[in-house]
Amino acid sequence: MDGNATILKWLGCFLIFGLSTEAAERQVFLNQNDEILHNILRSKNGSADPCVDFKHYFIGIYEYDEPIRQAEERISEENMSLKYHSLFEQLKNGTYQRGSVEDMVSKLYNTCQTAKERGNYLQIDDVRYLVELNKLLSTYNQETVIYYLLDRFEESQVWPNSNNCAELVRTDMFFGSLLLFEEHVLGEKKVKDYQSQVPQIFKAIIKSFKRRLERNRLNLPLSQISAFLKFLDGITINVGSMPSDKDHRSFVMDYYADLDLDDDDNLDTMRLKLSMLRTRRMLEKLDQPVSSSPFTLDISNDVDFNTINIPYTFLAEPLFMTRGHEVFKFNGIGNFLARQILAAFHNLDADYDCKDLTNFVKSLDDIDIFTHKTLLCVDEATQTIEDLNRLDLVILDLIHDAYFSKESGFDLSQPFYTDVPLKELFFLQYGQRFLHVFIMSDYNSGFNKILPTMPAFAETFNCSSSS
Structure with missing residues (x-):
């Protein structure tokens, strides 16, 4: 009996330990999602009609505050600096x-x-x-x-x-410092989380790029479409700027x-x-x-030949929450990845031709923002401010397609901790993070009419054709 009692006692301890660990993980999940939701919903102006006035709907009374993305990047870098300082002080x-x-x-x-x-x-x-x-x-x-x-x-x-x-x-001593940061600050589990989560997002975005190219909306020569697809197949990512092999x-x-x-x-x-x-x-x-x-x-270069490097600064909280809902993680890094894919396009082309970039972007542009643009470049590969602002809308459409497509494999269920629909959360977070400067820019003339033409946006916010 004593032996059985001891076994039962140990089994009980393991069960309690397992339940406490699961409870702790769940609490981290809820805390991170609560923080993200707070940042999103505090800026939302529910009285504004997003189909008519997305500026005030997205950023509401906080329009003159520091843009959310800039604030998150500043906080992320400050936190990283403090952690590095603490690490070196310990060593x-x-x-x-x-x-x-x-x-x-x-x-x-x-x-x-x-x-x-x-x-x-x-x-x-x-x-x-x-x-x-x-x-x-x-x-x-x-x-x-x-x-x-x-x-x-x-x-x-x-x-x-x-x-x-x-x-x-x-x-x-970039690599030396980075190694010690991985070992002493991040820890093995956090590094593995980054290494497993970010590549999944990258693969989904690449698939979204490919789906649009394969539709060949511009009726480009098949050889050019094949070249674009080959370029995408050659792009890789490196999480943390260290070799993965x-x-x-x-x-x-x-x-x-x-x-x-x-x-x-x-x-x-x-x-x-x-x-x-x-x-x-x-x-x-x-x-x-x-x-x-x-x-x-x-x-730490963002694009190193055919490799997109993703420094840990871009993955630090609050920019990227490893225990947040997948839609928030996708939004957190998706814009950066899509932009770096475009940046890598001419990095890999020794005979860079702006016409190629123009055809590449216009093939991705399902909402016809650039339909009437002959070229998207001036002064070689430099794009105008207006084109860069509009490009964020094309990227928004690409990322939405990447996440919400049926084959994405990501969690499309409604979060149990909020009544705000998942797709609305997606647009709210993206708009506040990446469209703030674009919304407040002098170049936003007529842009109120662009988002309602995006089918996914119109469906999410019930925009009528007359909006």
Whole structure:
């Protein structure tokens, strides 16, 4: 009897533990969805008619506030910065094996803090850097060097130097910092959630692109449609900007294998060594076929040849809630993915032709926003502000189709925690996140008439043909 009682006691403990874990998961699910719903519904103006005045329906009395998307991005980046700072503070007093990721990152962080305390924080744009850089560049052919210098110029526009040591380390040792962020902050479960959820959304959006291209509404030559479809088949995503086919710690150790940060190096010297390392990795990348070395640049680019990189900043709360309803997750990252697919179109085409982009976009445009546009580009690949604003409406239609199509596999049932219809929630969240600037823009003349022509929008809000 005693043995049976013990077994029953242990079974009871496991049952209670399982129920408590399930209850905790459910509470997180409800909390995240409540937060999203609050942000959506607080701005909604129920007295406005979305078929006539979507501006006041979507953003109501908050039209002069900071756009929701910008606020979420700001909060997301602030939260990430705080988490990185806390991570580096925890690491700085530890003892690590020489040459380990923890050793290199903590050395750079501690050296930066020491330099700031002594007031001798320096930039690495001095003569030594130029001399050493010249020696390295002279070993490569000139065409490779030109591409490298152009990329470094672009990098300098994206990653300005900072007196914040956490941001400096996060920038100068991107992969090292990212690995420690995955291991110590996100954790294995959150990383797996990202790795499983985002690719599903990406695949659904690609299918939506393909369905429209295959309909060939412009009656383009089949060879051109085939080329467009082939382009879509070649696009991949990378969640977190780390290689998906390699162990992340092994990859990072290989990347920094020839980096030697000495204990007596000052900040200037360490940054010089890191800059030279990035130079070598970039030149190695430019000297190799694109497909053989897709993850060697120590900087987070949105589109890296045929790969769309999705930094964790874009997946941080409140931008992306891993326990939120699928429709909210889809909206959270779908616009970015669709835009990056379009951005990748001419990145992959050495003989870029604006006519190709125009045909590509117009083939996707089921609501005929660009029907009468001859070209969507001016000054090579640069689009006008008005075209960019209108493009968000085409993307809205694409994303809606991707989520609500019968074969999408996503949850189309009505959420039990709200009476607002699922499709209405979709349009509300998208409008508030991505159409705020467009709605308030001087370029929105006549746009009140565009959304009601979108069949899905008209159906959701019961818009009549005379709206």
